[in-house]
Amino acid sequence: MDAQATGDPGGGKAWGPHNTVTVVDPSPVNWLSITWNTMEEANRVDHDGIGQPSLAESWQWLDGETLELKMRDAVYQDGEPFDAAMFKLGFDKVQEWTNPHPPGAFLNFARDVTCEAVDERTIRMRFPGGDSAALMKLRGMHLPSTRFWNEWGFVDPKTGSAEGHW
Amino acid sequence: MLTEGVSLIDSRSDRVVMEPNATYWNPARKPTVRIVYDNVIGKDAGIESVASGDGRVDVVFDLTPAEAKAFPQSDKGKIQTKKAKTILTGVFNENKPDSVWRDPAVRRALNLAVDRHFVLDQGAHGYGTVIPAFIQPGRYGADPGMSPLPHDPEAARAVLERAGLGGREVVIVASPSWQGVVAAIGQCLSRIGLSARFVSDRGDPPEDFDIKLEWYFDWTPQYPVACVHREFFGKDATLRQGPEDPEFDALYDKLLHTPEPQTEAVVREVERYIQDRSKALFLYSPFTLFAVSDRVAFTPYDTCMSELAETRIKG
Numbered sequence: 001m002d003a004q005a006t007g008d009p010g011g012g013k014a015w016g017p018h019n020t021v022t023v024v025d026p027s028p029v030n031w032l033s034i035t036w037n038t039m040e041e042a043n044r045v046d047h048d049g050i051g052q053p054s055l056a057e058s059w060q061w062l063d064g065e066t067l068e069l070k071m072r073d074a075v076y077q078d079g080e081p082f083d084a085a086m087f088k089l090g091f092d093k094v095q096e097w098t099n100p101h102p103p104g105a106f107l108n109f110a111r112d113v114t115c116e117a118v119d120e121r122t123i124r125m126r127f128p129g130g131d132s133a134a135l136m137k138l139r140g141m142h143l144p145s146t147r148f149w150n151e152w153g154f155v156d157p158k159t160g161s162a163e164g165h166w
Numbered sequence: 167m168l169t170e171g172v173s174l175i176d177s178r179s180d181r182v183v184m185e186p187n188a189t190y191w192n193p194a195r196k197p198t199v200r201i202v203y204d205n206v207i208g209k210d211a212g213i214e215s216v217a218s219g220d221g222r223v224d225v226v227f228d229l230t231p232a233e234a235k236a237f238p239q240s241d242k243g244k245i246q247t248k249k250a251k252t253i254l255t256g257v258f259n260e261n262k263p264d265s266v267w268r269d270p271a272v273r274r275a276l277n278l279a280v281d282r283h284f285v286l287d288q289g290a291h292g293y294g295t296v297i298p299a300f301i302q303p304g305r306y307g308a309d310p311g312m313s314p315l316p317h318d319p320e321a322a323r324a325v326l327e328r329a330g331l332g333g334r335e336v337v338i339v340a341s342p343s344w345q346g347v348v349a350a351i352g353q354c355l356s357r358i359g360l361s362a363r364f365v366s367d368r369g370d371p372p373e374d375f376d377i378k379l380e381w382y383f384d385w386t387p388q389y390p391v392a393c394v395h396r397e398f399f400g401k402d403a404t405l406r407q408g409p410e411d412p413e414f415d416a417l418y419d420k421l422l423h424t425p426e427p428q429t430e431a432v433v434r435e436v437e438r439y440i441q442d443r444s445k446a447l448f449l450y451s452p453f454t455l456f457a458v459s460d461r462v463a464f465t466p467y468d469t470c471m472s473e474l475a476e477t478r479i480k481g
Contacts, residue, residue, distance in 0.1 A: 015200045018479070019198070019199050019200060019479065020199060020200045020201075021199045021201050021224045021225065021462055021474070021477055021479065022201075022202045022204050022222065022223050022225075023203055023204070023223070023224060023225040023226070023227065023474070024204055024207060024209055024212035024223055024225070024227065025203055025227040025228070025472045026209050026228055027227055027228050027470070027472065029470075029471070030173050030178065030203070031173045031174055031178075032385075032471065033173075033471045033473060034173040034182060034184075036471055037184055037201070037474060037475070043387055044387075045385060045386065045467075045468075045469050047466065047467045047473075048468055049250070049251050049305070049384070049467075049468030049469060050306075050387070051386075051388050052387075061425065061426060061427075072191060073191075075189055075191070076189075077167050077187040077189055079189075102175055103393075104397075104402060104404070105402060106392050106396060106400075106402065129423060130422075130423050130424075130425065131422060131423075132389075132421060132422055132424050132425065132426045133392050133421075133422055134426070135389070135426070136386045136387060136392055139386065139387055
């Protein structure tokens with residue numbers, strides 16, 4: 001695949017041994033490392049193992065069931081702006097499936113969880129009954145651009161299913 | 167961004183290439199290098215390449231303690247360690263209703279029989295930290311009042327003999343990477359008249375094994391119980407070797423419905439519960455081990471993920 005095919009804005013940088021790091025990663029969860037190297041989520045975990053904001057720059061629980069997140073002003077590498085609507089799109093996509101996450105159903109949002117883009121930067125998620133695992137689950141909810149969803153997505157072309165492929 | 171190759175759960179392309187996103191919003195995590203995952207060269211050759219400085223490989227992940235110990239003296243590369251959020255623990259086989267390992271006193275006795283520091287030093291060249299249960303001291307959810315179970319072989323012997331285990335060979339299923347750990351456990355057991363037999367987990371383990379060693383890691387933002395404890399003891403656990411545990415499930419449910427600012431107290435409650443019930447053979451937290459070329463400033467992650475945003479070429 002050439003750089004243009006991924007929406008690379010270019011810049012003419014010549015890649016060679018001088019600016020390439022080659023790694024061998026035999027881990028069985030290498031697929032997850034690649035995902036977290038190339039996608040972004042509302043939050044992440046830093047190299048000291050501590051949760052940090054990522055595409056969400058902050059969040060707060062308004063009450064025991066309502067989580068409000070403020071989205072960062074950012075732009076995808078293909079030029080599309082990131083906003084609250086893109087978060088909502090990511091949520092709607094993952095909720096289409098019963099068990100999308102390879103590690104297991106513990107990462108699923110309950111079916112009655114709702115997500116609303118209040119404005120361009122604000123997301124309000126409602127978790128009936130509460131869910132203290134919400135931020136852990138958001139770590140596994142990828143927020144790619146529209147182009148990713150339209151051209152690739154997580155659906156396995158062989159099976160037509162995204163179950164276990166997120 | 168990904169520009170070549172794929173890495174799936176069950177397959178990988180020969181190379182996976184990632185190039186920096188020139189418009190990325192976070193300057194602190196904006197990569198400066200192209201990353202190539204070489205999925206062909208293999209681990210052994212990769213380690214040799216780092217040691218020799220031939221330029222083919224810069225970082226090799228997930229070395230075993232034996233591989234790290236055997237890394238040659240080199241001015242071209244070194245072993246880098248990370249106190250990651252990991253555990254190495256023994257899962258008792260409680261699958262049969264009459265299993266002796268269903269008795270918490272017997273599980274505790276085996277814990278008392280094992281000298282964890284000896285196992286770590288002899289079996290893993292010291293690459294790790296002895297911990298009380300599943301969480302390292304100082305981490306989110308660690309209980310400052312908890313200590314590792316003591317080494318008390320005489321107390322262990324009395325209980326194990328009463329349970330009919332005197333002189334018994336304890337069958338331990340494990341990855342070949344942990345064969346040294348099993349041998350060290352065997353040395354501990356030999357001091358009270360028992361022994362240990364290593365059985366590789368490559369292939370079908372015998373139905374009547376006693377313990378299965380499992381390495382596991384926590385990738386979560388301060389939510390270890392869902393990722394780790396649940397995977398061993400929860401009703402949907404994939405590593406559980408026995409019946410469901412309604413007490414654990416109730417604690418997990420309590421955690422899920424505790425407002426987030428108060429969850430750490432419940433995580434500590436879970437840690438105390440699994441240690442009080444000796445739910446596993448607690449061993450230690452293995453360091454993650456890397457072979458790293460001298461030309462690279464490599465930032466490993468406590469999550470055990472090969473995230474490489476901060477990795478740089480020196481100079």
